[in-house]
Amino acid sequence: MTQSPTPHMMNGYQLLSLIGRGNTATVFLAQKPGGAQPVALKVPFTETLAHQESAERFANEVRLSLQFRHPRLVGGLAGTPFGSSAYLAMPHYPGGPLDELMDRQRLTVPQAIQVLSDVAAGMEELHRHEAVHQDIKPQNVYLDAQGRASLGDFGSTYFVSLGGKVAGSPFYMAPECYRGELVGPPSDIYSFSVMAYELLTGERPHVGDSYDSLMISHLTHFPPPLHVEAVPRTLQRLLEQGQAKRHEARPTAAQLARAFRSALGEPEPEAETAPAPACSAPPSRLGRHAPAAPVAAVPVPAAAPAARAAEPRASWNPFKRRKS
Numbered sequence: 001m002t003q004s005p006t007p008h009m010m011n012g013y014q015l016l017s018l019i020g021r022g023n024t025a026t027v028f029l030a031q032k033p034g035g036a037q038p039v040a041l042k043v044p045f046t047e048t049l050a051h052q053e054s055a056e057r058f059a060n061e062v063r064l065s066l067q068f069r070h071p072r073l074v075g076g077l078a079g080t081p082f083g084s085s086a087y088l089a090m091p092h093y094p095g096g097p098l099d100e101l102m103d104r105q106r107l108t109v110p111q112a113i114q115v116l117s118d119v120a121a122g123m124e125e126l127h128r129h130e131a132v133h134q135d136i137k138p139q140n141v142y143l144d145a146q147g148r149a150s151l152g153d154f155g156s157t158y159f160v161s162l163g164g165k166v167a168g169s170p171f172y173m174a175p176e177c178y179r180g181e182l183v184g185p186p187s188d189i190y191s192f193s194v195m196a197y198e199l200l201t202g203e204r205p206h207v208g209d210s211y212d213s214l215m216i217s218h219l220t221h222f223p224p225p226l227h228v229e230a231v232p233r234t235l236q237r238l239l240e241q242g243q244a245k246r247h248e249a250r251p252t253a254a255q256l257a258r259a260f261r262s263a264l265g266e267p268e269p270e271a272e273t274a275p276a277p278a279c280s281a282p283p284s285r286l287g288r289h290a291p292a293a294p295v296a297a298v299p300v301p302a303a304a305p306a307a308r309a310a311e312p313r314a315s316w317n318p319f320k321r322r323k324s
């Protein structure tokens with residue numbers, strides 16, 4: 001895949017350096033001339049824009065990022081969803097994505113609890129607006145300079161009232177998503193709980209070297225219970241329930257977020273009782289061509305993270321992603 005041209009200036013931003021490349025876009029550190037803060041400028045590959053489904057996914061990311069306003073969500077600063085000058089400007093997270101940090105080091109339990117608490121708060125906010133992220137995984141969690149986390153990448157996110165397409169990443173995707181069912185917020189709870197297990201134990205609860213082997217694992221395998229000293233038992237139980245095969249048995253994001261705040265000794269935020277000003281009304285459509293409530297018969301796996309060192313590697317890696 002070739003990348004889009006990279007002029008010095010793009011969409012009114014001066015490009016300072018290359019931050020990274022994903023499967024669909026290049027991300028630059030950029031700055032408005034005279035602007036105070038550098039931003040992360042995400043520019044889709046020309047191939048992304050030429051492929052209808054990828055272009056709609058990028059447009060969805062731009063539109064939803066611009067709607068969410070919450071410290072634990074990666075909100076957009078400016079953007080153009082479609083066309084040859086499509087882009088998304090967002091805050092730059094100097095700590096990078098969580099998967100890269102996990103590749104470098106094992107987080108301490110207090111660090112892991114703080115990161116998970118932040119992501120739970122972001123997920124709680126999404127679910128409060130009846131939006132489902134659909135791709136919660138370390139690769140989509142970004143860290144600021146203080147190690148605080150925010151949940152990003154809303155390419156697969158949909159509003160329950162409008163419907164969406166089943167998506168996810170094989171290591172984190174809920175059983176119902178593998179079955180092609182669009183369930184809603186509980187699927188996020190599952191992915192979050194799988195990520196929490198990995199972060200707290202250093203082990204992935206489901207491993208496999210192909211989509212099919214991971215599917216079988218998520219549908220039939222019950223990982224060993226979480227036993228992590230220094231994590232309150234109530235919280236561990238909720239995270240175990242979060243991985244329930246039946247979505248009805250999983251806790252809500254609000255329950256999880258509350259349990260994490262309690263584990264950290266944090267007070268309940270006042271915003272919980274106030275009306276929700278953090279998000280404007282959902283868009284009338286999810287993408288230019290998206291029908292109101294399509295449900296894909298076969299799940300569409302979003303890009304999955306690079307395999308961890310601890311994981312058995314096969315010569316065929318369906319989840320390989322491009323990095324700069």
Ligand SMILES: Nc1ncnc2c1ncn2[C@@H]1O[C@H](COP(=O)(O)OP(=O)(O)OP(=O)(O)O)[C@@H](O)[C@H]1O
Nearest residue numbers: 019020021022023024025027040090091092093303
């Ligand atoms: N806001 C940000 N702050 C700091 N780094 C970022 C930010 N956004 C993206 N990056 C970096 O750029 C890389 C590519 O971004 P991203 O993963 O969003 O691209 P992508 O094409 O959407 O990937 P994929 O489709 O594989 O999810 C990331 O792995 C990360 O290292």
